[in-house]
Amino acid sequence: METRLILKASSFIFLLILGVPTNLTVLMSFFFIGISGNKIMTADIILIKLSFVNLTVVISRALPPLMTTISQQKLFNDHLCKFIIFVYRVFRAMSICITAVLSCYQCIVLLPHSSRWVTLKQKISQNILVIFLILWSINSIIDIPGGLIYIFSDVNSTIPKYTLNLEYCFIIFPHSFAYVANGATYTLRDFLFVGLMASASGYIITILQRHKKQVQSIRSPVQNQVNSAETRAAKAVVVLVTVYIILFGIDNIMWIYTITVSNVAPVVSDARVFFTLFYAAVSPIIIIGTNKKIQLALRCISLENKKKSKYSDS
Numbered sequence: 001m002e003t004r005l006i007l008k009a010s011s012f013i014f015l016l017i018l019g020v021p022t023n024l025t026v027l028m029s030f031f032f033i034g035i036s037g038n039k040i041m042t043a044d045i046i047l048i049k050l051s052f053v054n055l056t057v058v059i060s061r062a063l064p065p066l067m068t069t070i071s072q073q074k075l076f077n078d079h080l081c082k083f084i085i086f087v088y089r090v091f092r093a094m095s096i097c098i099t100a101v102l103s104c105y106q107c108i109v110l111l112p113h114s115s116r117w118v119t120l121k122q123k124i125s126q127n128i129l130v131i132f133l134i135l136w137s138i139n140s141i142i143d144i145p146g147g148l149i150y151i152f153s154d155v156n157s158t159i160p161k162y163t164l165n166l167e168y169c170f171i172i173f174p175h176s177f178a179y180v181a182n183g184a185t186y187t188l189r190d191f192l193f194v195g196l197m198a199s200a201s202g203y204i205i206t207i208l209q210r211h212k213k214q215v216q217s218i219r220s221p222v223q224n225q226v227n228s229a230e231t232r233a234a235k236a237v238v239v240l241v242t243v244y245i246i247l248f249g250i251d252n253i254m255w256i257y258t259i260t261v262s263n264v265a266p267v268v269s270d271a272r273v274f275f276t277l278f279y280a281a282v283s284p285i286i287i288i289g290t291n292k293k294i295q296l297a298l299r300c301i302s303l304e305n306k307k308k309s310k311y312s313d314s
Contacts, residue, residue: 005069008270012066015274019058019281026051026284029297036300038293042125043233046105047287049132050098053091054280060088061277068168078153081169086147093139093189095280099244100193101131103200106237110207110230142189146171146182164258167266187252194248201241204234236290240283250275 030048034040040048064084067075076084105124111117124131152170155163162179164171173179208231254272288294 004267004270009066009069011270011274012062012069015058015062015277015281016066019062019277019284020055022281022284022288023051023055023058025298026287026294027055029288029294029301032297032301033293036297042128043102043105043109044293045128046098046102047291050095050102051284051287053094053098054283056091057088057095057280058277060084060091061273064168065166065273074154074168076153076168078151081153082148082151085151085166085169085171086143089143089147090136090139092276092280093143094135096190096193096197096244096248097135097139098132099240099283100197100200101135103197103204103237103241106234107200107204107207110204110211110234139189142185145178146186150174150178150182165266165269167269183255183258187255190248190252194245197241198245201238204238208234232290232292236286239286239290243282243286244279247275247279 027048030040030044033044064076105121108117108121108124150171150173152172155170155172159165159170160172162173162176173182211231251272254268254275257268258272288298
């Protein structure tokens with residue numbers, strides 16, 4: 001196996017080892033919180049959705065090329081290619097959208113407790129599942145051309161000009177307009193939601209600076225505790241968004257290159273896939289490291305396992 005393929009397989013294994021257990025840990029922690037009788041808040045629901053989506057992104061994009069690279073043969077037919085790529089594209093888009101929703105929601109939580117913002121927060125909390133349903137629908141429609149129509153498991157002879165070669169499957173566009181239009185739509189949607197999350201995070205930072213000055217003049221331990229909890233959650237969101245924007249920038253520089261150059265070199269696609277998936281793999285680590293509910297749930301799970309082990313040994 002050539003060096004590029006060894007590095008490619010290693011990177012996918014790394015992403016799977018990093019992303020699958022950590023996203024499952026977040027989901028398991030919130031499941032434990034739910035069955036323990038604790039209330040699942042709106043921010044928790046958003047984090048659950050984000051972890052589920054990122055788990056699917058890592059599996060659907062890292063596993064197929066890993067299997068193909070190791071086996072050195074075609075493993076998927078046209079139908080499986082369409083299913084895998086459509087799932088990946090929609091879930092990747094949802095990862096962006098949910099991160100944007102999380103940053104906007106956290107921004108609203110930090111805003112002054114006037115009747116207008118309280119009402120908006122309540123409406124979002126009450127309709128969060130409807131919001132997700134709308135986003136699922138929009139992204140599914142947008143990703144039909146590049147996720148279903150133009151997907152093939154193999155090419156007859158030489159690779160056509162306007163083709164995205166994923167190696168395990170091919171996205172073959174019939175002409176330059178379809179090639180560029182699909183890429184432009186894909187990129188514009190991403191930039192819209194990244195701009196939204198960046199704006200919300202920028203405003204969060206501004207609010208945090210104001211809160212810091214206000215907290216210094218407040219002597220109430222209860223109020224300080226509330227502010228501290230809100231601040232921790234807001235900082236976690238800012239970290240998530242910052243990581244995403246950095247990786248998004250790298251990803252889209254490569255993406256713009258791929259839609260302006262035909263027959264892109266495989267190494268460029270490999271690097272882009274790695275940076276695309278890295279957020280889905282690393283975000284649960286940030287969530288676990290900054291979320292007190294998850295940390296407490298993991299401690300409780302650990303204690304219960306120790307008790308069970310102790311009883312079984314005796």
